[in-house]
Amino acid sequence: xxxxxxxxxxxxxxxxxxxxxxxxxxxxxxxxxxxxxxxxxxxxxxxxxxxxxxxxxxxxxxxxxxxxxxxxxxxxxxxxxxxxxxxxxxxxxxxxxxxxxxxxxxxxxxxxxxxxxxxxxxxxxxxxxxxxxxxxxxxxxxxxxxxxxxxxxxxxxxxxxxxxxxxxxxxxxxxxxxxxxxxxxxxxxxxxxxxxxx
Amino acid sequence: xxxxxxxxxxxxxxxxxxxxxxxxxxxxxxxxxxxxxxxxxxxxxxxxxxxxxxxxxxxxxxxxxxxxxxxxxxxxxxxxxxxxxxxxxxxxxxxxxxxxxxxxxxxxxxxxxxxxxxxxxxxxxxxxxxxxxxxxxxxxxxxxxxxxxxxxxxxxxxxxxxxxxxxxxxxxxxxxxxxxxxxxxxxxxxxxxxxxxxxxxxxxxxxxxxxxxxxxxxxxxxxxxxxxxxxxxxxxxxxxxxxxxxxxxxxxxxxxxxxxxxxxxxxxxxxxxxxxxxxxxxxxxxxxxxxxxxxxxxxxxxxxx
Numbered sequence: 001x002x003x004x005x006x007x008x009x010x011x012x013x014x015x016x017x018x019x020x021x022x023x024x025x026x027x028x029x030x031x032x033x034x035x036x037x038x039x040x041x042x043x044x045x046x047x048x049x050x051x052x053x054x055x056x057x058x059x060x061x062x063x064x065x066x067x068x069x070x071x072x073x074x075x076x077x078x079x080x081x082x083x084x085x086x087x088x089x090x091x092x093x094x095x096x097x098x099x100x101x102x103x104x105x106x107x108x109x110x111x112x113x114x115x116x117x118x119x120x121x122x123x124x125x126x127x128x129x130x131x132x133x134x135x136x137x138x139x140x141x142x143x144x145x146x147x148x149x150x151x152x153x154x155x156x157x158x159x160x161x162x163x164x165x166x167x168x169x170x171x172x173x174x175x176x177x178x179x180x181x182x183x184x185x186x187x188x189x190x191x192x193x194x195x196x197x198x
Numbered sequence: 199x200x201x202x203x204x205x206x207x208x209x210x211x212x213x214x215x216x217x218x219x220x221x222x223x224x225x226x227x228x229x230x231x232x233x234x235x236x237x238x239x240x241x242x243x244x245x246x247x248x249x250x251x252x253x254x255x256x257x258x259x260x261x262x263x264x265x266x267x268x269x270x271x272x273x274x275x276x277x278x279x280x281x282x283x284x285x286x287x288x289x290x291x292x293x294x295x296x297x298x299x300x301x302x303x304x305x306x307x308x309x310x311x312x313x314x315x316x317x318x319x320x321x322x323x324x325x326x327x328x329x330x331x332x333x334x335x336x337x338x339x340x341x342x343x344x345x346x347x348x349x350x351x352x353x354x355x356x357x358x359x360x361x362x363x364x365x366x367x368x369x370x371x372x373x374x375x376x377x378x379x380x381x382x383x384x385x386x387x388x389x390x391x392x393x394x395x396x397x398x399x400x401x402x403x404x405x406x407x408x409x410x411x412x413x414x415x416x417x418x419x420x421x422x423x424x425x426x427x428x429x430x431x432x433x434x435x436x437x438x439x440x441x442x443x444x445x446x447x448x449x450x451x452x453x454x455x456x457x458x459x460x461x462x463x464x465x466x467x468x469x470x471x472x473x474x475x476x477x478x479x480x481x482x483x484x485x486x487x488x489x490x491x492x493x494x495x496x497x498x499x500x501x502x503x
Contacts, residue, residue: 135462142455149444149472153444153474153475156474157474157475158474158487159444159474160471160472160473160474160487160491161444161471161472161474162469162470162471162472163458163469163470163471163472164469165458165462165466165467165468165469166462166466166467175467175503177498177501177503178467178469178498178503181494181497181498182491182494185490185491185493185494186490189486189487189490
């Protein structure tokens with residue numbers, strides 16, 4: 001009998017750790033945190049390799065800030081491996097990259113955005129997608145979020161958007177219980193959908 | 199989940215006297231704090247007949263999750279009696295009736311879920327009788343949001359005779375993203391209400407005698423102004439959650455954002471959730487997602503966070 005590898009929830013970020021979040025999911029999922037390299041192209045390759053290592057899945061991606069770019073990109077490229085995407089304050093995905101400071105990989109980030117926008121418009125996200133925005137995030141801009149939302153909703157019926165107030169980029173630290181409950185419910189829904197489709 | 203989107207008959211129709219108005223309601227047999235579903239719509243409307251059973255899919259979904267659920271016909275709508283007093287042909291009358299209903303039911307404090315005009319009623323119940331309310335979910339409520347809804351503009355597109363199946367269907371198509379939830383059974387169910395003597399009498403009062411323009415609208419304008427002034431300076435007294443259809447024709451998302459901004463000024467824990475491919479009846483077009491996020495919110499209320 002072959003070992004069955006359970007789907008994972010992969011929490012993605014560049015510099016912040018998810019140590020406080022993982023225990024909340026430990027009893028119901030294989031919760032994994034991956035610290036991504038601070039270059040969007042290398043990070044996308046890193047995430048791709050990680051998903052291969054985790055097994056066929058499909059897995060759930062929960063991506064914070066800039067890592068939302070890699071998550072969306074990999075989900076679009078590997079639809080069979082990704083069950084859902086939760087993109088948390090992914091301002092780097094928004095037109096112009098929100099108000100975040102200029103990064104060393106800005107040209108690559110710009111190219112990745114264009115590539116993702118094209119895919120969103122042509123074929124859409126292949127999995128249920130939850131966009132999470134903190135409207136008081138200092139590097140955020142709700143108008144940018146609105147434009148980005150508009151692209152995500154075009155071709156994926158199961159796109160949902162959640163707004164939090166009085167929380168910054170790290171909404172998962174500032175409002176941990178509400179955040180964890182939201183992710184738990186959404187990933188459970190996406191998992192049942194994946195089972196129905198398989 | 200698959201839902202009967204037309205009838206709540208399986209849960210048994212019940213009646214109680216709420217401040218003199220014979221009131222129809224449905225309740226499942228699960229104990230605990232009930233989630234009370236409050237439908238939208240206007241008394242005596244010509245080609246719609248909003249009523250408790252509009253919530254059939256949501257009711258069933260929450261029931262399957264083990265939640266206690268109640269849905270009732272508001273004053274003058276569905277099969278609940280029409281108002282008796284002149285001033286009660288208004289949302290103010292429906293608020294008083296809702297408070298009387300909830301007190302008579304005696305199972306509070308409740309978690310209220312109000313859609314559209316029902317959201318306004320639920321919100322006023324929360325402000326006027328906070329002892330009855332544990333939390334509030336507002337759904338696509340252009341009646342409550344600052345700015346203007348698009349109902350009158352959409353209704354101007356009607357070409358069918360009022361109250362006919364074609365007009366009832368068109369009314370809901372105008373307000374929806376897609377028409378899959380507008381089944382023939384649902385339309386027939388609404389037509390039975392529209393053809394009832396009680397509904398005809400309500401239509402005669404609201405449109406024939408003009409109470410919609412002389413009572414309902416002026417009171418609503420005054421109550422909205424007072425509400426907006428209140429929310430500018432005071433916190434909302436109970437946990438609050440907004441749900442909106444991304445594609446809501448009569449209640450565009452832009453006014454939903456304005457309402458959210460108003461709430462979070464003094465109630466910063468308020469969250470807003472938007473469902474894609476959902477119009478004014480977001481809870482019918484995306485029932486599973488709606489049920490999931492309402493349940494998630496209630497779990498948060500119970501946990502106190």
